[in-house]
Amino acid sequence: MKAIRINLKERSHNLLIGKGLLHSTGRLIRKLNIGKDAFIITNPLIKNKYAKALNDSLKNAGYTARYRLVADTEKSKSIEAAFSIIRELLDYDKGKQVFIIAFGGGVIGDLAGFVASVYKRGVPYLQIPTTLLAQIDSAIGGKTAIDLIQGKNLVGAFYQPRLIVSDTSLLKSLARRQLKAGLSEAIKYGIIKDKALFIFLEKNYPDIFKFKDRQIGFLVYRCSKIKARIIERDEKEKKGLRTILNFGHTLGHAIEAASNFSGYNHGEAIALGMLAAAYISKKMGFVDDALYQRIKNLIKSVGLPTRLKRISIPKIIQAHYKDKKFIGRENRFVLIRGIGKPFVAKNIQLKIIKQALEELK
Amino acid sequence: MKAIRINLKERSHNLLIGKGLLHSTGRLIRKLNIGKDAFIITNPLIKNKYAKALNDSLKNAGYTARYRLVADTEKSKSIEAAFSIIRELLDYDKGKQVFIIAFGGGVIGDLAGFVASVYKRGVPYLQIPTTLLAQIDSAIGGKTAIDLIQGKNLVGAFYQPRLIVSDTSLLKSLARRQLKAGLSEAIKYGIIKDKALFIFLEKNYPDIFKFKDRQIGFLVYRCSKIKARIIERDEKEKKGLRTILNFGHTLGHAIEAASNFSGYNHGEAIALGMLAAAYISKKMGFVDDALYQRIKNLIKSVGLPTRLKRISIPKIIQAHYKDKKFIGRENRFVLIRGIGKPFVAKNIQLKIIKQALEELK
Numbered sequence: 001m002k003a004i005r006i007n008l009k010e011r012s013h014n015l016l017i018g019k020g021l022l023h024s025t026g027r028l029i030r031k032l033n034i035g036k037d038a039f040i041i042t043n044p045l046i047k048n049k050y051a052k053a054l055n056d057s058l059k060n061a062g063y064t065a066r067y068r069l070v071a072d073t074e075k076s077k078s079i080e081a082a083f084s085i086i087r088e089l090l091d092y093d094k095g096k097q098v099f100i101i102a103f104g105g106g107v108i109g110d111l112a113g114f115v116a117s118v119y120k121r122g123v124p125y126l127q128i129p130t131t132l133l134a135q136i137d138s139a140i141g142g143k144t145a146i147d148l149i150q151g152k153n154l155v156g157a158f159y160q161p162r163l164i165v166s167d168t169s170l171l172k173s174l175a176r177r178q179l180k181a182g183l184s185e186a187i188k189y190g191i192i193k194d195k196a197l198f199i200f201l202e203k204n205y206p207d208i209f210k211f212k213d214r215q216i217g218f219l220v221y222r223c224s225k226i227k228a229r230i231i232e233r234d235e236k237e238k239k240g241l242r243t244i245l246n247f248g249h250t251l252g253h254a255i256e257a258a259s260n261f262s263g264y265n266h267g268e269a270i271a272l273g274m275l276a277a278a279y280i281s282k283k284m285g286f287v288d289d290a291l292y293q294r295i296k297n298l299i300k301s302v303g304l305p306t307r308l309k310r311i312s313i314p315k316i317i318q319a320h321y322k323d324k325k326f327i328g329r330e331n332r333f334v335l336i337r338g339i340g341k342p343f344v345a346k347n348i349q350l351k352i353i354k355q356a357l358e359e360l361k
Numbered sequence: 362m363k364a365i366r367i368n369l370k371e372r373s374h375n376l377l378i379g380k381g382l383l384h385s386t387g388r389l390i391r392k393l394n395i396g397k398d399a400f401i402i403t404n405p406l407i408k409n410k411y412a413k414a415l416n417d418s419l420k421n422a423g424y425t426a427r428y429r430l431v432a433d434t435e436k437s438k439s440i441e442a443a444f445s446i447i448r449e450l451l452d453y454d455k456g457k458q459v460f461i462i463a464f465g466g467g468v469i470g471d472l473a474g475f476v477a478s479v480y481k482r483g484v485p486y487l488q489i490p491t492t493l494l495a496q497i498d499s500a501i502g503g504k505t506a507i508d509l510i511q512g513k514n515l516v517g518a519f520y521q522p523r524l525i526v527s528d529t530s531l532l533k534s535l536a537r538r539q540l541k542a543g544l545s546e547a548i549k550y551g552i553i554k555d556k557a558l559f560i561f562l563e564k565n566y567p568d569i570f571k572f573k574d575r576q577i578g579f580l581v582y583r584c585s586k587i588k589a590r591i592i593e594r595d596e597k598e599k600k601g602l603r604t605i606l607n608f609g610h611t612l613g614h615a616i617e618a619a620s621n622f623s624g625y626n627h628g629e630a631i632a633l634g635m636l637a638a639a640y641i642s643k644k645m646g647f648v649d650d651a652l653y654q655r656i657k658n659l660i661k662s663v664g665l666p667t668r669l670k671r672i673s674i675p676k677i678i679q680a681h682y683k684d685k686k687f688i689g690r691e692n693r694f695v696l697i698r699g700i701g702k703p704f705v706a707k708n709i710q711l712k713i714i715k716q717a718l719e720e721l722k
């Protein structure tokens with residue numbers, strides 16, 4: 001087991017990474033003093049596969065457990081789902097000392113974290129991420145949210161979990177497409193922060209698809225550490241440091257929105273967004289074509305999309321202008337000067353944005 | 362103008378108290394760097410009376426202003442109201458730098474604060490409390506919430522405002538019943554923390570009803586300071602210090618809930634709750650009958666209720682057991698050993714609770 005301490009003053013907590021950690025969950029949370037009764041938000045698939053292991057672990061440590069199932073699609077991040085969970089929690093909570101476990105991917109983490117943040121003005125929660133994407137990205141950093149019809153993540157809170165348990169053996173049951181989605185964010189970390197990681201991915205992606213322990217373990221640890229260190233320095237995305245994590249996300253989110261959150265999953269949309277951001281960086285003279293091609297090759301090698309399908313560019317542009325990352329009429333992009341050299345640029349010309357999207361056609 | 366600094370690390374902010382401060386709002390918020398566009402949540406009455414003064418002040422300081430009206434009843438603290446405001450905010454927000462102003466009493470403060478806490482994971486907000494109750498209590502401390510059918514304040518956040526502007530001249534337009542509701546909390550501060558304040562109220566309540574500046578100013582400042590100092594020591598009600606502010610609230614909330622939040626307003630219900638808590642304190646031997654009678658006399662003198670009307674005791678008991686202040690099956694009451702000597706007691710016998718309520722019949 002490897003431990004990463006995330007230092008955030010009174011909100012500090014541990015992120016634990018290891019094979020089979022799920023079996024130790026009960027023991028691991030004992031010292032946290034977070035309550036007695038676990039309310040576990042998960043999806044039917046995960047429950048079928050892993051509920052027994054988690055239950056045994058919780059019961060052996062003296063906790064009770066109740067499950068609430070939600071579908072693992074972006075549609076579950078709705079007002080209705082959040083308040084339906086809150087009503088169930090309220091019913092369960094009578095005379096109890098409830099804490100919440102977000103047991104799933106990014107959707108479940110966001111939704112369960114949001115519920116934990118607003119239920120009775122905040123109850124403790126854990127993240128037990130089950131996808132690569134959640135383990136290396138969404139479960140770390142305390143961003144919780146639900147979506148509105150008008151856009152993703154428009155309602156939420158910064159609310160830190162009390163512990164993150166990343167059991168890498170859970171990743172073995174991931175569908176190939178989900179694994180790729182996680183690799184998209186891993187590539188992002190390489191591009192914005194870690195040339196060695198970028199090179200590791202270029203060389204080792206086939207072993208990751210074979211779920212080789214050493215490679216998977218290294219990948220989760222290395223990426224988690226990058227995210228943790230950025231969060232520590234800019235927890236609430238106020239200093240612009242956390243902003244670099246949005247590399248590929250400005251147009252990535254717009255592509256997701258324009259496809260009504262179907263068609264592309266988050267990782268796929270971010271892959272396209274990163275390619276567009278790399279293209280804009282090239283077009284504005286910050287990187288050369290060779291680097292752009294190298295990024296494109298890695299994205300392609302791991303089987304992520306490099307071409308836009310069935311979405312009109314005007315629709316993406318329109319979604320882009322609705323993005324909450326617009327601050328005071330200026331658009332904002334994370335661009336690069338090279339691998340590991342991100343920076344924030346404002347007021348990128350619409351013409352160049354369009355060209356970047358055309359390039360994906 | 363008097364200023365109270367509320368020290369809460371990165372959430373520290375000022376509470377300003379003075380006659381006519383509303384006219385200085387724009388100037389006062391300039392140094393806060395909170396955005397450019399004010400989204401003001403208020404009720405029609407306040408808007409009619411004070412919008413011009415606030416608008417002039419904001420515009421002179423370079424801010425834009427948009428109003429959103431809500432009815433000033435507990436029913437406005439609903440999921441529907443919160444999300445309807447969020448949708449309007451989203452529509453207004455295009456290309457803007459929005460901050461929120463909670464301009465009203467406790468309901469508007471709780472609702473607007475909750476919206477500010479979850480909209481885009483938190484935007485800055487100000488409290489401009491317009492009632493005595495809000496100025497000395499609800500606007501201070503960052504407790505925000507909405508109600509569910511199952512109970513009050515079940516969904517919310519601890520989310521601090523960037524500034525609190527308590528303009529005491531706004532209190533002159535208060536209905537007598539609203540002023541009394543504020544006095545109920547002022548009496549509470551006297552009982553739990555400040556014998557001099559308790560004696561001040563016994564002597565000066567007629568001058569407060571005449572809105573005499575000196576007395577009103579003293580009252581708001583003294584009470585605000587008590588609340589501010591408690592908040593500083595126990596922001597999130599975790600150390601039990603903030604808990605003493607719940608004196609009278611355990612049964613007060615149950616009385617409110619049992620009357621379906623009509624019949625009694627918050628201050629009236631808390632007056633009854635304080636009387637019941639004082640009775641329990643007497644019954645358990647912590648205070649003598651003379652002190653109980655003195656508290657009862659002050660409550661009666663200011664015109665607050667000392668008798669329960671049209672609510673059945675079993676209904677109050679039932680509501681009491683649903684209260685979120687129940688932690689792990691134990692009930693909790695704030696009792697007193699004397700004026701200024703509160704303490705938390707657990708597992709109060711149902712029999713004594715019933716007797717305390719019977720005494721109010």
